[in-house]
Amino acid sequence: MNVTALATSAPPRSPLADRLVDNLIHRIGKDERAALPHDWLAATILTVRDDIIDRWMASTRETHAAKSKRVYYLSLEFLIGRLLRDAIANLGKNREVSQALSQLGVDLAEIEEIEPDAALGNGGLGRLAACFMESLATLDLPAYGYGIRYMNGMFRQRIDDGWQVELPENWLAHGNPWEFERRESAYFVGFGGEVTGNDAGQVHWKPAEAVEAVAVDTPVVGWRGKRVNTLRLWTAVSLDPIKLDKFNAGDHEGALAGQVRAESLVRVLYPADSTASGQELRLRQEYFFSSASIQDIVRRHIQYFGDVRTLPDKAAIQLNDTHPAVSVAELMRLLIDHHDLAFDEAWEITKATFGYTNHTLLPEALESWPLPLFERLLPRHMQIVYAINARVLREARKADGIDDEAIGAISLIDEGGERRVRMANLAFAGSHSVNGVAALHTDLMKQTVFADLHKLYPARINNKTNGITPRRWLFECNPGLTHLIRDAIGEEFLDDAAALTALAPFAEDAAFRERFAEVKRANKVALAAHIKDRMGLRLDPDAIFDVQIKRIHEYKRQLLNIIETVALYDQIRSHPERNWTPRVKLFAGKAASSYHNAKLIIKLANDVARRVNGDPSIGKLLKVAFLPNYNVSLAERIVPAADLSEQISTAGMEASGTGNMKFALNGALTIGTLDGANVEIRDHVGDENIIIFGLTADEVAAKRADGYEPRAVIEGSRELAQAVNAIASGVFSPDDPNRYQGLMAGLYEHDWFMVAADFDAYAAAQRQVDARWADRDAWRASAIRNVAQVGWFSSDRTIGEYARDIWNVL
Incomplete structure (x- = not known):
């Protein structure tokens, strides 16, 4: 055999292969x-x-x-995935x-x-920030994202005997080829110490300790490579990483204490704040990344434009929730103490530069810090907060319709019990724009958490309904559906998701519906194979895939879903003669490490799964799975395979949600309450293409105000009472019959999240789902209409609105 001839007959490599x-x-x-x-x-x-x-x-x-104006997006999370x-x-x-x-x-x-998922976030807040960064580049808008380069993220979730176990997420174990350290972009960040002043009014803060924040940059590529922006993450370095005198004296651990303390700032996302030390670390983290980011922004502005007074003309800083709210006080500190501006001038510059996005109506999520902690850690900022508060309260005293109770709600200092610094109020007061993230959420902001601040500053609150990037959440995660759509309507939707509306007539096309069903089934087969490989559980791809994947929290009501699953299980066993719809219930999500009830809900989901999946009497009619370690990559597998999207939060408590948008874009029907963006999804897809149930936000508020008695509701619902009693009595936890007594007792005693109040409506809606699934053609038509009508929920649209209405960069 002529080896040389064979070698020369092989096709030549492409230039790209040679580069590889x-x-x-x-x-x-x-x-x-x-x-x-x-x-x-x-x-x-x-x-x-x-x-x-x-x-x-x-x-x-x-x-x-x-000399373009830049957008600076400050977020404690960036869930960028692979x-x-x-x-x-x-x-x-x-x-x-x-x-x-x-x-x-x-x-x-x-x-x-x-490729490992970057462990830089946990939930919707971080994924939204990632979508926004991609859309900023796609729309050719100069932008930086600022956050923390977490070494271990929140945690890697493992399920042991049904319980969540938190393990370090070692995503950086083998380095990260996407990132670039910028040693020249390093800033001194101080903590504690004392503040002194002189007769001239000059103030000097001498911190007791300090770390160096060093920038690490990751490029963010927009669609078609039009622009590449920067995600700048901060890592912490001790100013004295090893004390040689201690090391040489034999105190090897003490010699490294400074570096260990610095690294604690960037080690873990959301350290548990159930202890005083945990609260201090969380505040230190937030100030660390806020200070470094604001210093970097001001340094860049002066380098290119000279005068700090023109900062609002060239920089728009958006605060993604309250975590970076201390940035308001930090910018004031820099303008007053380092650039010698008068307080009034500094305040006007600060307000004109900042915008604040609120993501929650939950009081506990509107961060506040014990005043002694804040003052001990940030003494100069405490002075500035008091000065800002004095100015705001003087404005309030002069305004009409602001009484003493309203003054108390407006104040940056909460005087009810332990005195605390209200970070949401600081962000609101220090921004020219405060936006909600769904129409309902924005209206509720005006009526509830910011009602009195809204009276004082009535033009400040506006709405910017969230969106998702269709590149990752359709083109990349669902190529089969993308090719099908392109064959049907052409390529315009690739550049403008609003063009998906051209797909609507294809809902009436039988041949298209069949091809659409083939794509969905292929996605379900792929997900089933993944679950079989990882968990050993066999799933029927012809069953309805009913999915709830999100952070585990009581207001998101995974518990409602689980209790209804138990009720369905009992009904299937009691009435095997009925024509039940085969159903696969899929759950995924992480519970905060110190959130007892959320972790108990995970255990309950796994206990129910073990019992249901091991019961041969129901065959393939019902399967339940809790998929461990939910992250972006897992979501990219699940979302294209879902038939039913569970968006069942207590009405008035979910700011927006973005999972609802991802599922609808991939042809899943939503079952949900009129909460968050579900309201707007319903308006776009039509009542007939979504399954809505339960109390409205107004009805929830009225029921709470009127003295709601959940015990009577539970006892009046046969299916609910039987399911709750089965769980409470240990049917699903024979190893520990008392495990769920407290969780179920909570439903009887207060049911703040309206699980019992909405149960019968939810169960009826699920039986409506069964009936609709039986008419497979009609179901597919509704799924196609969802895909066609949710292009409006593109993050490109959302960012366009921010750019035009808040940032003034379009």
Whole structure:
């Protein structure tokens, strides 16, 4: 055999394949014959990254040359997920990269699967921030995202015997090829100490301790590579990382205490705040990243524009919830203490620069800090907060219709019991714009948590309904549906999600409905295979996939779903002769480490799953699964496979939700309350294409005010009473019959989240789902109408509204 002839007859490699091999050899240090999948992943990222860097630098140069105003988005979370697939898709290089790797005997899909999720967030707040960053780049708007480079994220969730176990998320164990350390962008961040002044009115803060915040940048690629923006995350370094005198004296641990203390700032997202030390760490984290970010913004502005007084003309800073609210006091400190501005001038600049997005109506989530803690940790900022408060309260005293009770609600200092600094009030007072994230949420803000501040500043609150990026949540996670839509209506929707409305007539096309069903079933088969591989549970892809995936919290009412599942299980066993709809109940989500009831709900879901899945009498009619370690990558598997989207929060308590948008965009019908963005989804898709049940926000408020008695409700509902009693008596926890007594007793005693009040309506809505599922053609038509009508919920639309109405950059 002529080996030379065979070798020369092989097709030549593409230039991209040659670049991949070159990076593998010279930057990874591996021969292609010895390379393992993780080596090919790193080589592919580095190769793609080279193209991104060129566009990144070009974007930065263009912004400098045009003297453009920049948007700065401050968020404690950025749930960006895996980046390789996202980057390749937005650059339009899917086929090119896949073919180049194939020439090298490598499957792109396989190496994408081993990229770790960036552990930079937990829930909807962080995913929204990630969608917004991608849309800012897509709309060609110069922007920086600012956050913390968490070493271990919130936690990696493992389920042991049904219980949540928290483990470190070691996503950085093997480095991160997407990031670039910027040693020149490092800032001194102080804590504690004392404040002194002189006769001239100058103030000097001398912190008792300090760390250095060092920037680490990640490029964010917009659709079609139009712009690449920057996600700047801060890591903490001790100013004296090792005390050699202690080390040489034998105190090896004490010698490293400073670095350990610094690293604690960036170790974990949301350290448990159930202890005084946990509260202090949370506040230290928030100030650390806020201070570094504000210093960086002011430094950049002065470098390029000279005069700090023009800051609002060239910088728009958006606070994503209350976590970065201390930024208001920090900017005031810099303007007054470092740039010698008078208080009044500094205050006007600050208000004109900041915007504040509120994400919750839950009082406990509107952060406040014990005044002694705040003053001990940030003594200069406490002085500034008092000065801001004095100004705001003087304005309130002069305003009409503001009585003493309203003054108390407006104050930045909560005087009810332990005196606390109200961070939401600080953010509200220090911003020119305060927005809600759904129409209902914004109306409720005006009526509830910010009612009195709204009276004082009636033009400040506005609505910006949340959105999601269709690139990740349709094109990337559901390529089958994307190709089907493109074949039907062309490619306009790829650049403008609103163009999806052209798909609506295809709901009446039988052939299209059949192809749509084939895509959905293929997604369900893929998810079922994943669950079988990970959990050993076999699922029927022809059953309805009923999905609730989100942070575990009592107001999101996973408990309502579980109790109805128990009631359904009892009904199936009691009436096997009925024509039951086969159903798969899927749950996923993390509970905060110190949230006892949320963790108990996870255990209950797993106990119910164990009993139901092990009962041969119901066959394939009902299966239940709690999928561990919910993250972006898992969501990308689940969302395209869902038939029914559970959005069942207590009305008036969910600000918006974005999972509801993702599911609808992928052809799932929503079952939900009139809460958050569900209201607007209903308005877009039509009453007949969504299943709404339960109390409205006004009815919830009225029921609470009127002395709601849940015991009578439970005892008056046969199915609810039987399910609650079964859970409470230990039917699902034979190893510990008392395990759920307290949880169920809570429903009888107060039922703040209206689980019992909404149960019968929810159960009836689920039987309506069964009836609709039986008419498969009608179900598919409704699913297609959902896809067609939710393009409005694109984050591009949302960011366009922010840019035009708040940031003044369009």
